[in-house]
Amino acid sequence: MNLITRNTDYAIRALCYIVKSNKNMVSVRELVEGLKMPGPFLRKILQELSRKGILRSYKGKNGGFVLAIRPEKIYVGELIEIFQGPIKLQEHIFRKKICPEIKSCILKKKIDEIEEYTISELNSLSISSLLKTGRQDK
């Protein structure tokens, strides 16, 4: 299982890198060199982040990306949502057709409980808190 897929993970690392770089503009090229990620893939990811208002992009020579909002306000849960959709620990099992006892199903209740905990943890984990000590990708 993967709570976090590659694109989300790359997004997190790229954002951390940008914050730490302290530059006002970082290009995909620089990120690729610094983080050793596949360039075209990372580009697609950053484009998505800027469509979603987390980065602001500048085209043209010397262009690149800057944070559009403060790193304390960017949450891992939010990034997961952007790249993977709403966080769900269980997709296709608890539906009327498959599970006739949806309302009373104890297993479903338990999983919902775990899911709720997971979501709340991930929604309170910000990019800036990741930078406290670890995640020193350089």
Next chain:
Amino acid sequence: MNLITRNTDYAIRALCYIVKSNKNMVSVRELVEGLKMPGPFLRKILQELSRKGILRSYKGKNGGFVLAIRPEKIYVGELIEIFQGPIKLQEHIFRKKICPEIKSCILKKKIDEIEEYTISELNSLSISSLLKTGRQDK
């Protein structure tokens, strides 16, 4: 995401059905009729459960499956392990090659924490506790 895949889910339902049936032997055919699952797939699942010592099987005419251990001792976490391997919320991201800061990575620590909680919840959820009120598949 799917914390529980189809085969694990079918296993859980089949076990619940067997417990509730109060018979000393239940055949795949009967389970298929009662639970509306694809027969050959369910068969494969029950075979696995009997290889793992959760069911005991009897071949030949009038054969079928019976519980090999008490339903209070069969845990959802255990069933997940059988069909999906060890419960892991994150597989391929936190490895040296991809994440150079494994030891100090705050994200990894948080996910490990969520994982631990998840595992402990699922390992304390037994088949018999699922039968308390819900999951009345009949």
Next chain:
DNA sequence: TATAAAGATACCATACCAGTATCATTATGT
């Protein structure tokens, strides 16, 4: 001894993940 059950395996279709590959657009330095 036919039949109805489980045991064992090989195979297959689909979807999702993790990317590539291209072409268009836009800003800058000279």
Next chain:
DNA sequence: ACATAATGATACTGGTATGGTATCTTTATA
């Protein structure tokens, strides 16, 4: 003006896991 270096948009692709089917073998019983 214009080559260049950046992002924007989108179509395509290979690998793998999930959710099954299909087939053949073995075994017990009425």
